[in-house]
Amino acid sequence: MISIRNLTFRYSKDKLLFENLNLELQTGKVYGLLGKNGAGKSSLLYNISGLLFPLYGEINVLGYVPKDRKPSFLSSIYFLPEEFALPSINITQFLKLNSPFYPDFDSQQFYDFLKEFDIDTSDKLSNISLGQQKKVMIAFGLACNTKILIMDEPTNGLDIPSKSKFRKLVAANISDEKLFIISTHQVKDMESLIDQVIILKDNKIVLNTSVEDIGQKLSFQILKSQDDEVLFSEETIHGKVGVVKNVEGLESKVNIEHLFGAVMKNSHLINEIFPKQL
CATH class of the missing domain: 3.40.50.300 (P-loop containing nucleotide triphosphate hydrolases)
Structure with missing residues (x-):
């Protein structure tokens, strides 16, 4: 279209x-x-x-x-x-x-x-x-x-x-x-x-994928001290929350605000997780 x-x-x-x-x-x-x-x-x-x-x-x-x-x-x-x-x-x-x-x-x-x-x-x-x-x-x-x-x-x-x-x-x-x-x-x-997220950074499209795909490949959760390769995190009254690779296949609600923070902070890692696509 x-x-x-x-x-x-x-x-x-x-x-x-x-x-x-x-x-x-x-x-x-x-x-x-x-x-x-x-x-x-x-x-x-x-x-x-x-x-x-x-x-x-x-x-x-x-x-x-x-x-x-x-x-x-x-x-x-x-x-x-x-x-x-x-x-x-x-x-x-x-x-x-x-x-x-x-x-x-x-x-x-x-x-x-x-x-x-x-x-x-x-x-x-x-x-x-x-x-x-x-x-x-x-x-x-x-x-x-x-x-x-x-x-x-x-x-x-x-x-x-x-x-x-x-x-x-x-x-x-x-x-x-x-x-x-x-x-x-x-x-x-x-x-x-x-249901589809497009993110621009430095005048380029650095992410273009479905919310479903994001939920499968990333986990949005309260972070544990042993979590490595944290893509984004912030302190809340419930502890440190953020975004990590979904290596365990866990289901979590996609937080687009945290996703955006992850893309801004670690776009190179995001590109590895979500290969560039039209």
Whole structure:
């Protein structure tokens, strides 16, 4: 569904961001895109969406070249950026202006999602808080029913109850025909949704694998003093917890925050455990 081959992208002559980056993304999955600030997460999403253009390489999304910005491509993908500006109109007016661009848009779904988020549809979008604006845009994006839904830091600005509702709504709208990409720093908000993890480091993809594979090859646990080759650890009130190789075949709940720490600290060992793949 999304194929990226030898992507090279730079903002300026002196700022090369990606060089020969390769990635394949398939339907029926929720991809979590992780990385430190400046790793290139948003830039990668903008390239996929056709809002930025590669210097070299190929990007194919649903059979389209994103930079061509064909209407049939734009109606099949919805991108919610981290930052956006909304006009001084109410939600009904916003719906009337924007929903015709998406042939599978479901107005009833949209209003159901807004009700779930406790949004008053009579308010002007410019007069409500950032968190409320974000919920409107999440509801709109889900109601578009596009084959690809991309969200950059969607839970920024949401309170704890709203984050829970966000997870509930996304989980209810996952299907084998859709592909979700969620870029986030707030990995705890996404752990129950993500089934494939992509991590960028030094402008390269250093991990691209399923949560199932991670659970089979790594163990997330309270560490023993004799544990060697600890990939990541931190002190808690329950003792030292962290990540080690799953040499004993133990079952443990994947902690994506600890996984990210392991990748940042010991990417060379992670590459040995998870051989590079598209």
